[in-house]
Amino acid sequence: MEARIVKGMGGTYYAYTDQIVEVIPTGKIRKSKLLIGDRVEIQKDAYSSKYIVCNILPRKNELVRPKVANIDQLMIVIAALPQPDFYLVDKLIITCQISHIDPILIVNKTDLAIQQEIAKVYGKILPIYYVSAKDGSGLEKVKECMKHKVTAFAGQSAVGKSTLISALFQMSLDTGSLSKKVERGKHTTRHTELFHVGEDIWVMDTPGFSLYELNQIPSQELQNYYPEFASYKQSCKFSNCVHTTQNANVCGVVQAVQEGKIDMGRYQRYVTMFHAMQQKEQQF
Ligand SMILES: Nc1nc2c(ncn2[C@@H]2O[C@H](COP(=O)(O)OP(=O)(O)O)[C@@H](O)[C@H]2O)c(=O)[nH]1
Ligand SMILES: [Mg+2]
Ligand SMILES: [Zn+2]
Structure with a gap:
């Protein structure tokens, strides 16, 4: 039957079906593989009357910090x-x-x-x-x-x-x-x-x-997470533009900010975040 892993404490895991039950990972499903949020298949063990995890269903996502799965x-x-x-x-x-x-x-x-x-x-x-x-x-x-x-x-x-x-x-x-x-x-x-x-x-x-830290993507890719930049990027003079220049003549995004088409606060926070990420990258 299907269940969800809801908590893990001191190496003991619990899953919810219609109530919360203790589950035991066995065989190929090692304890260390289970994440809170995991959808699993469990089976009642005939001898111990505990539930055995026989399968972890595919995850929609898996976060590193916090270490959880399947957040919608x-x-x-x-x-x-x-x-x-x-x-x-x-x-x-x-x-x-x-x-x-x-x-x-x-x-x-x-x-x-x-x-x-x-x-x-x-x-x-x-x-x-x-x-x-x-x-x-x-x-x-x-x-x-x-x-x-x-x-x-x-x-x-x-x-x-x-x-x-x-x-x-x-x-x-x-x-x-x-x-x-x-x-x-x-x-x-x-x-x-x-x-x-x-x-x-x-x-x-x-x-x-x-x-949560922003070290999962390179700084050059940060711009892709700002949907409001998308249509103005085409006017940037350089294809590798990261839109942190002061010069509106070479950057479509900066120009759009100056014309009030992109929110100034969002843009300024983008620049701050970009520099913070770049600094981190240089540390390695
Ligand atoms: N006026 C007002 N105060 C609220 C509201 N929601 C929470 N608070 C108050 O804000 C303070 C912080 O709330 P809390 O739930 O502890 O915040 P948390 O730290 O985000 O979990 C408490 O004093 C709450 O009573 C609200 O809708 N209106
Ligand atoms: Mg709180
Ligand atoms: Zn640009």
Whole structure:
């Protein structure tokens, strides 16, 4: 029967079928091969009454940090307070594109303020949902788009991720307080867990998501992750242009930025990210 790996603790793995059961990897399926999020075939062992993993089904994606598989979508949560870190937002969107995860922007705390300008910058790049975890507005639509999917949440601390998950599913995955508890013991990191929170609705609690590093692609390829650059690149004078020049005469992207056709903030963050990646590359 088919099941999902939901957690692994101290070398013991658990899978969800209609309940959570302990599973034992055997033979060709070594323990080290299992990832949280894996879809597996399990069989009840006649002797021990435990479940044996006989097969790992093909993965849609496989992340290195956090070490998980089969994430369908990432909710990138921002809010009026704390002030949004759009560099992190851009980085997470790129991470999603690399790993074939659908990014979704959740603007929380709309009871405090509605930030119109966000739609202007990101509206064409990814879906945006405006919600308030506090008064419940917009939550039904978010829940709707989580059906039949594995969803992870990411974003700065205090944007309301934990409150949001609690409000959506009447449950508490309090990432904040849990990680604080564990931080007290040195060298311990929190484990990743997959929660079945509704009929075929899965929430992946991934503490490390915002720490994701951009070393999986060469800096020259970063530009390919900015869909709004695509139609202006053709006007660049040099085919290997990375659009970091000041000279609009030789770069179609820079020209489009100057003409207000590409958002200035997104472009400037691109340049910052490009230089950061280049610096990293030179270290090796
Ligand atoms: N006004 C308002 N406050 C919120 C909302 N959602 C969360 N908060 C508050 O924001 C703070 C941080 O929330 P928390 O869920 O811990 O953020 P996390 O660090 O992203 O998990 C808490 O004081 C919450 O009560 C909201 O929609 N509106
Ligand atoms: Mg939290
Ligand atoms: Zn260019």
